[in-house]
Amino acid sequence: MAAPATSRVIAVELNGEQVELEVPARRLLVHFLRDDLGLTGTHIGCDTGNCGACTVHLNGEPVKSCMLLAVQADGARVTTVEGLAPDGELTPLQTSFNEHHALQCGYCTPGMLMSASALLERNPRPSEEDVRLALQGNICRCTGYVNIVEAVLATGGSR
Amino acid sequence: MTVTEQATTLKRGFVGQSMPRKEDRRLVQGQGTFFDDVRRHGMGYVHFVRSPYAHAKIVSIDVSRALELDGVYGTITGDEVAIQTDPFFEMSVEPGGLIKDYALAVGRVRHMGEPVAAVCAATRELARDAAELVEVSYDPLPVLVDAGEALKDEVVMHEDAGSNVVWSGVFEWGDVDQALAEADHVVKIERLHFHRFSSTPLECAGALVEYDRGTGEWTLHCNHQMPGVGAIWMAPALRVGIDKLRFVTQDIGGGFGNKICLHPQYVVLCLLARKLGRPVQWTEYRTDQHTANAHGNERTFLDVEVGVMADGTMTGFRVRALDDCGAFPRYEPLGCIIWAQVTPGMYGWRNIRVDFTQVCTNKSPVSPNRGYSRMQHLWLTERVVDIVASELGFDPVEIRKKNYVKAEQMPYETPNGCVYDSGDYAAALDLALELIDHGSIEERRRDAAARGRLLGLGIGSTLDSGTNNFGQSTLLNPDLQFSGNNEAASVKLDIFGEVVVTLGTVPQGQGHETTAAQVVADILGCSPEQVNVRRGHDTWFNSHAGFSGTYASQFAFTGLGAVKGAAELLRDEMVQLAAAVLQAPAEAIELADGMARIKDGPEEAALPFMALGAIVNANNAFLPPDFNPTLNHRYVCRPYFGMVDTEKKTGQLTLTYALQVHAAVVEVDPDTGEVEVVDYAAVDDCGVRINPLIVEGQVHGATAHALGAALSEEFVYDEEGTLLTSNFYDYHVPHALDMPPLKTGAMESPSPVAPLGAKGMGEGGGGGIHCICAAIQDALASAGKPIVSTSCNPPHRVWAMLRDPESSRANVSVASR
Numbered sequence: 009m010a011a012p013a014t015s016r017v018i019a020v021e022l023n024g025e026q027v028e029l030e031v032p033a034r035r036l037l038v039h040f041l042r043d044d045l046g047l048t049g050t051h052i053g054c055d056t057g058n059c060g061a062c063t064v065h066l067n068g069e070p071v072k073s074c075m076l077l078a079v080q081a082d083g084a085r086v087t088t089v090e091g092l093a094p095d096g097e098l099t100p101l102q103t104s105f106n107e108h109h110a111l112q113c114g115y116c117t118p119g120m121l122m123s124a125s126a127l128l129e130r131n132p133r134p135s136e137e138d139v140r141l142a143l144q145g146n147i148c149r150c151t152g153y154v155n156i157v158e159a160v161l162a163t164g165g166s167r
Numbered sequence: 168m169t170v171t172e173q174a175t176t177l178k179r180g181f182v183g184q185s186m187p188r189k190e191d192r193r194l195v196q197g198q199g200t201f202f203d204d205v206r207r208h209g210m211g212y213v214h215f216v217r218s219p220y221a222h223a224k225i226v227s228i229d230v231s232r233a234l235e236l237d238g239v240y241g242t243i244t245g246d247e248v249a250i251q252t253d254p255f256f257e258m259s260v261e262p263g264g265l266i267k268d269y270a271l272a273v274g275r276v277r278h279m280g281e282p283v284a285a286v287c288a289a290t291r292e293l294a295r296d297a298a299e300l301v302e303v304s305y306d307p308l309p310v311l312v313d314a315g316e317a318l319k320d321e322v323v324m325h326e327d328a329g330s331n332v333v334w335s336g337v338f339e340w341g342d343v344d345q346a347l348a349e350a351d352h353v354v355k356i357e358r359l360h361f362h363r364f365s366s367t368p369l370e371c372a373g374a375l376v377e378y379d380r381g382t383g384e385w386t387l388h389c390n391h392q393m394p395g396v397g398a399i400w401m402a403p404a405l406r407v408g409i410d411k412l413r414f415v416t417q418d419i420g421g422g423f424g425n426k427i428c429l430h431p432q433y434v435v436l437c438l439l440a441r442k443l444g445r446p447v448q449w450t451e452y453r454t455d456q457h458t459a460n461a462h463g464n465e466r467t468f469l470d471v472e473v474g475v476m477a478d479g480t481m482t483g484f485r486v487r488a489l490d491d492c493g494a495f496p497r498y499e500p501l502g503c504i505i506w507a508q509v510t511p512g513m514y515g516w517r518n519i520r521v522d523f524t525q526v527c528t529n530k531s532p533v534s535p536n537r538g539y540s541r542m543q544h545l546w547l548t549e550r551v552v553d554i555v556a557s558e559l560g561f562d563p564v565e566i567r568k569k570n571y572v573k574a575e576q577m578p579y580e581t582p583n584g585c586v587y588d589s590g591d592y593a594a595a596l597d598l599a600l601e602l603i604d605h606g607s608i609e610e611r612r613r614d615a616a617a618r619g620r621l622l623g624l625g626i627g628s629t630l631d632s633g634t635n636n637f638g639q640s641t642l643l644n645p646d647l648q649f650s651g652n653n654e655a656a657s658v659k660l661d662i663f664g665e666v667v668v669t670l671g672t673v674p675q676g677q678g679h680e681t682t683a684a685q686v687v688a689d690i691l692g693c694s695p696e697q698v699n700v701r702r703g704h705d706t707w708f709n710s711h712a713g714f715s716g717t718y719a720s721q722f723a724f725t726g727l728g729a730v731k732g733a734a735e736l737l738r739d740e741m742v743q744l745a746a747a748v749l750q751a752p753a754e755a756i757e758l759a760d761g762m763a764r765i766k767d768g769p770e771e772a773a774l775p776f777m778a779l780g781a782i783v784n785a786n787n788a789f790l791p792p793d794f795n796p797t798l799n800h801r802y803v804c805r806p807y808f809g810m811v812d813t814e815k816k817t818g819q820l821t822l823t824y825a826l827q828v829h830a831a832v833v834e835v836d837p838d839t840g841e842v843e844v845v846d847y848a849a850v851d852d853c854g855v856r857i858n859p860l861i862v863e864g865q866v867h868g869a870t871a872h873a874l875g876a877a878l879s880e881e882f883v884y885d886e887e888g889t890l891l892t893s894n895f896y897d898y899h900v901p902h903a904l905d906m907p908p909l910k911t912g913a914m915e916s917p918s919p920v921a922p923l924g925a926k927g928m929g930e931g932g933g934g935g936i937h938c939i940c941a942a943i944q945d946a947l948a949s950a951g952k953p954i955v956s957t958s959c960n961p962p963h964r965v966w967a968m969l970r971d972p973e974s975s976r977a978n979v980s981v982a983s984r
Contacts, residue, residue: 032292034292035292039291042203042204043291046206047197048197048200048201048203048204049196049197049198049199050197051201051369051370051420052203052450053369053370053371053420053453054453054894054895055452055453055454055894056453056454056894056895056896058894058895058896059369059453059895061369088197089195089196089197090196090197090198092196093196096196098192098195098196102195102196105195106187106188106191106192106195107187109187109188109860109861109863111191111194111195111676112421112676112677112678112864112868113368113369113370113418113419113420113421113675114190114191114194114195114199114418114420114676115199115201115368115369115370115418115420115421115676116369117194117195118197121195139903140903140904140906141903141904143902143903144903145902146902146903147369147895147900147902148369149366149367149368149369149421149423149868149871149872149900150369150421150864150868151864151867151868151871152868152870152871152901152906152909153871153901153902153903153906154867154906154909155864155867156903157903
């Protein structure tokens, strides 16, 4: 019997571009994005899947990229924070984060933006409760969430 | 505020405006650079081998199996560290001063998670695998997890010191014995406990360290928030001059004080980089951060006695404070004195005696944590006030107003010689009460009772003292050669008219790039967009001073004071230069709209900044020999404190006192003990607000930290010294759904001593902890009137008080004349 493969070539549509790369079988998706592809906008804030700093979109759904192996993203469409405004023109959500002072250190911000943009995608005019529910998997230690919630609500036109 | 509004006020007066931040554009696009984003060719990843025991002798360490693994670059153990480095400098007198603290455990481990060896390998995964192969043999020792037990010295953790006591001393101001003898009532509280938690910044600690063999210099791409002091620890330990350490910070993912004591890990990285001849990188795991980096100080207050007159005037108190700093003192014993910045809290009592002792235990070392040491003491004063009120039947609002330092007493000198610079505490309390609709509390209480719930109101009035006088360290150890404070900044005008600002501070989310640009723009007459404030700290900029960093609520004073000083030097020179070129007297020149021009002069009598920058930098032959402008100025802000009196233990220990009054309304479920915050207000007065948007953000953040600490966040150890809350599952920080709606109120009492009238702020003084404790006690008043005597009250503790209020009441007694 052949030894089990320890690496595999995966193909991912990443921020609109096709990427094909060999990755170790054990590599987490977040390390693949950060270390192999240099997409350092996706952050790591814990080692237990709690903090959500590593949130990306997998086929349009928000996922914690530290809870998936890179090989599990094979064939998928992945969007990271760098893919939100590829031409440098900020999205309304990003602009709203700036205007509402929804970030301080900025470390949780990419994950917050990915969770919030997924929410707005499926529910363009969320209530405050909807926003808090959608962000409950993202920890922020700076803002107390006050201005983050405000920024998302304002983007959805609810404030 | 909208962008349009900014444009209309572009001419002057950026200070005081709620400008959106300059930092945000990169951060919302994932284009911030944090230390873990820095890469170098050939770098190795470091993983620490950590102790599973809280206290044990190290019998042997065998790294041979790790070294055999393909891709492992090398290892280091405590034995090598003991040969190649000296123990870190200790601040305490004996016995604490005799403690030997090395970068890795030498011979003995003293807390769970203490690093005993490190492995460097080609990938993160490989380093972790290799660390598993390091074989360490331990001989377990008896464990100390309780400060009271540690005090007995039956088990001694540091043989060199011969005692678990780090430092002890008695502080007395006024005459407490007499005050208590003359009081109508003496309220006694046997024990109050301020628990162990930390602000747990979302970005863990770490660094990428490069060693230059040619120059013998190390470069640390890191997230140390106080590099000036970090270098004071590291350079002597590494047996090099301080000039051999270059600290570079980028964006930092939060600090809150928890990134001040990184010198042990950084020294290991320096040794590995030198030994292996390659850049080495270490990113701390969350579990390791919780287990073995930096907790906040745990403090037990014993035998509290408070003198109260019949009319509610509190005349003084005495207390024994027992502080637990964990396995190594590191930044301690500074916490044994920092609290004295706020000795009387917000109250006018003049007779205070604090018998303070700090001990080591087999728990994680501590470091400054948002509200450092003052928060613990202010929690004591607030607990005292609410316990006195409840036991003697005073209204918590009225007893506060009666005893607060009054607005007309400002500036107010405390019994230990600190000067509260400004503020109206009673007015701040009124505003907080108005925000939570204090008048309707009794009605809401009845409404909650009808729903089977217990409603309570709590007040937390607290101070955020800022701009530390390092001379207070001499109250702990007269031989220490520290006093005063300083911070530096540089401002220059570059060749094409660019205004470039370099800070000595090390921001971690406080928006320094924005507020510094606001200050400079006002002074130079340009827009903040024209001002480029360099990101982060770099020792090679030579724009730092000995105490550089971001800590102790002082940027608005020292950091912006330095920026202001440097910008004014530049402004004066730009005016002189324009006067020379335009052949007008200096008094006739004004800087406005990005130009130097003759006031009310013809339109062509104006030089754009670019012309000034180009003349000095590239086209200067026509300038006379005795006029040599540089357009590049460094300024050091050195606040004046005077000397502290080590005999009387008095002095100006800090300069500004921002105030916060928090008010909370909670509902308690009597069946489960669950506490729901249903209404909350935080009022802040930090003097002139450079950027109100940023100030309010700090208030939100400090409140969230306090609510988390008050209701769930606790580092819990079992009797073997194993940390039971080592990750975000077990250590629950507030999530979006946990946070109540926050109302904020702002007042502005400009500081008469600060360069811009702005007081340092941001730490928040733990107001939320104080008011949640008070609110729970108030809610439970109709359920046997238990006394809240610990700072963390998750449902199981509240439930225990509801089931057995009497045992908590046994903690308190009143003796009346």
